Amino acid sequence: MISEIGKYLMVIFQAFKKPDKGSVFIKQLVIDFRYLGVSSIGLVAFISLFTGGIIALQTAYNIDNPLVPMWLIGYTTKQMMILEFSPTIISLILVGKVGSSIASEIGTMRVTQQIDALEVMGINPANYLILPKITAAMIYNPILIVFSMGVGLFGGWFAVVITGQVTSVAFVDGLQSFWDPFSITYALIKTVVFAFILASVAGYKGFTVQGGSVEVGKASTQAVVISSVLIIIFDLLLTQMLLT
Amino acid sequence: MIEVKNISKSFDGQEVLKNISTTFEKGKTNLIIGQSGSGKTVLMKCCIGLLDTDEGEIKFDGRRFSNLKGINQKNVRKEMGVLFQGGALFDSYTVEENVMFPLNMFTDNTLEEKRARVNEVLTHVNLENVNSKFPAEISGGMIKRVAIARAIALNPKYLFCDEPNSGLDPKTAEVIDELISELTEKFQMTTVINTHDMNSVLQIGQKIAYLYKGQLWWEGDHQGILETTNEELNDFVFSTELTRRLKHR
Ligand SMILES: Nc1ncnc2c1ncn2[C@@H]1O[C@H](COP(=O)(O)OP(=O)(O)O)[C@@H](O)[C@H]1O
Numbered sequence: 254m255i256s257e258i259g260k261y262l263m264v265i266f267q268a269f270k271k272p273d274k275g276s277v278f279i280k281q282l283v284i285d286f287r288y289l290g291v292s293s294i295g296l297v298a299f300i301s302l303f304t305g306g307i308i309a310l311q312t313a314y315n316i317d318n319p320l321v322p323m324w325l326i327g328y329t330t331k332q333m334m335i336l337e338f339s340p341t342i343i344s345l346i347l348v349g350k351v352g353s354s355i356a357s358e359i360g361t362m363r364v365t366q367q368i369d370a371l372e373v374m375g376i377n378p379a380n381y382l383i384l385p386k387i388t389a390a391m392i393y394n395p396i397l398i399v400f401s402m403g404v405g406l407f408g409g410w411f412a413v414v415i416t417g418q419v420t421s422v423a424f425v426d427g428l429q430s431f432w433d434p435f436s437i438t439y440a441l442i443k444t445v446v447f448a449f450i451l452a453s454v455a456g457y458k459g460f461t462v463q464g465g466s467v468e469v470g471k472a473s474t475q476a477v478v479i480s481s482v483l484i485i486i487f488d489l490l491l492t493q494m495l496l497t
Numbered sequence: 498m499i500e501v502k503n504i505s506k507s508f509d510g511q512e513v514l515k516n517i518s519t520t521f522e523k524g525k526t527n528l529i530i531g532q533s534g535s536g537k538t539v540l541m542k543c544c545i546g547l548l549d550t551d552e553g554e555i556k557f558d559g560r561r562f563s564n565l566k567g568i569n570q571k572n573v574r575k576e577m578g579v580l581f582q583g584g585a586l587f588d589s590y591t592v593e594e595n596v597m598f599p600l601n602m603f604t605d606n607t608l609e610e611k612r613a614r615v616n617e618v619l620t621h622v623n624l625e626n627v628n629s630k631f632p633a634e635i636s637g638g639m640i641k642r643v644a645i646a647r648a649i650a651l652n653p654k655y656l657f658c659d660e661p662n663s664g665l666d667p668k669t670a671e672v673i674d675e676l677i678s679e680l681t682e683k684f685q686m687t688t689v690i691n692t693h694d695m696n697s698v699l700q701i702g703q704k705i706a707y708l709y710k711g712q713l714w715w716e717g718d719h720q721g722i723l724e725t726t727n728e729e730l731n732d733f734v735f736s737t738e739l740t741r742r743l744k745h746r
């Protein structure tokens with residue numbers, strides 16, 4: 254465990270050296286950006302839309318007490334989406350999708366000696382392969398998360414209005430009440446930290462694979478498990494630090 | 498010329514290379530032969546700096562290279578080309594991008610100059626009209642050729658090939674061997690080849706080092722190897738039905 258953390262830190266330290274050639278780094282970054290972006294947006298939209306709707310409906314169902322004001326449904330949906338669902342759950346979903354693919358891509362490069370080839374060409378392979386992925390995830394995930402918030406709130410609004418649970422005016426009123434810009438900041442800080450965990454753990458796991466395709470599969474699974482656990486732990490720590 | 502002096506290497510207490518000394522000569526195809534597991538790949542990885550040696554040193558034309566780090570290591574590496582066992586082409590890049598890769602990294606040439614160089618080296622390995630293909634779309638023999646092209650793109654002084662014809666049919670294997678040998682002569686490279694293929698040994702073995710259980714057991718050329726009385730080497734050389742029949746003629 255301790256030696257694993259040490260190895261992780263060494264790989265990440267290697268990754269964070271200055272790139273040999275800036276233009277090459279930018280090129281890799283664009284490739285990774287496109288890959289992360291195009292491939293995840295549909296899934297994030299789908300899950301956020303439905304979850305927003307479900308949260309709103311469940312809230313409405315649970316508080317059908319006439320004394321509780323209707324706007325509370327919009328307010329609760331907003332809080333849940335922004336504070337927890339979008340930053341944490343979407344990050345976990347991205348771990349399963351992006352993290353596993355980073356680990357298996359880099360792992361395959363390791364077992365087919367492509368990483369050795371990079372190294373003998375005088376390239377720092379950790380830097381060349383992992384840094385652009387960490388950077389891309391840390392820039393792109395926050396964009397995805399803000400997008401998820403928007404889509405989720407729309408989903409909530411749509412679900413309650415179409416089922417006649419709440420009026421459109423009351424729901425929107427709830428979305429606007431007790432508006433605290435810090436909740437967005439908090440969500441974005443979490444997302445950036447989670448993105449770093451996701452990409453660096455997956456990159457490390459792939460980078461240090463030994464063996465063949467079986468080990469690549471195992472590394473990919475481990476990357477998902479470890480980053481998910483870390484994300485939940487850091488969620489608690491960051492919430493404690495930032496919200497209290 | 499590459500000098501290997503008293504190299505030893507262990508993994509977790511198990512000694513894989515035992516006090517190996519040899520030289521690889523310029524303009525020649527230097528072969529490291531031996532059974533699978535005898536330490537050929539480990540020796541080559543020590544030579545190219547992918548593994549640190551426990552003892553001994555390796556010199557490239559008088560420059561100490563073993564266990565170097567950073568910029569000093571990089572400077573010698575710029576003069577090396579390596580052909581890995583499976584080719585190790587980058588599978589997300591096309592043939593052209595693969596061959597251009599070292600040029601992108603180490604030169605400031607314009608795209609046109611780099612394209613011209615890519616086509617030049619692809620011609621050296623007799624490959625045309627595959628520039629835009631991906632590694633998954635070409636045959637094993639072609640992958641090896643592209644990998645050779647990539648390895649020689651920067652005009653290396655030293656060329657290392659780990660089992661260059663493993664996984665190829667005998668005919669294609671011979672073509673690859675001849676190609677490496679021709680390029681070695683033409684560009685006067687110091688070429689080191691790992692192999693367990695007796696056909697390659699006889700065909701292109703200008704200088705041969707036989708590894709047996711991590712030790713340098715015998716050295717010589719392809720003529721000497723047929724006349725040797727060394728028992729382990731004899732077992733290795735005449736291990737196939739074909740070679741045994743030849744011997745008993
Ligand atoms: N990274 C490593 N860790 C531990 N043992 C290794 C490692 N690389 C090679 N070995 C061992 O060294 C020995 C020689 O391997 P190798 O050089 O690959 O043989 P070959 O002659 O077939 O190329 C084998 O017993 C192998 O198990």
Ligand SMILES: [Mg+2]
Nearest residue numbers: 537538659660
């Ligand atoms: Mg080998």
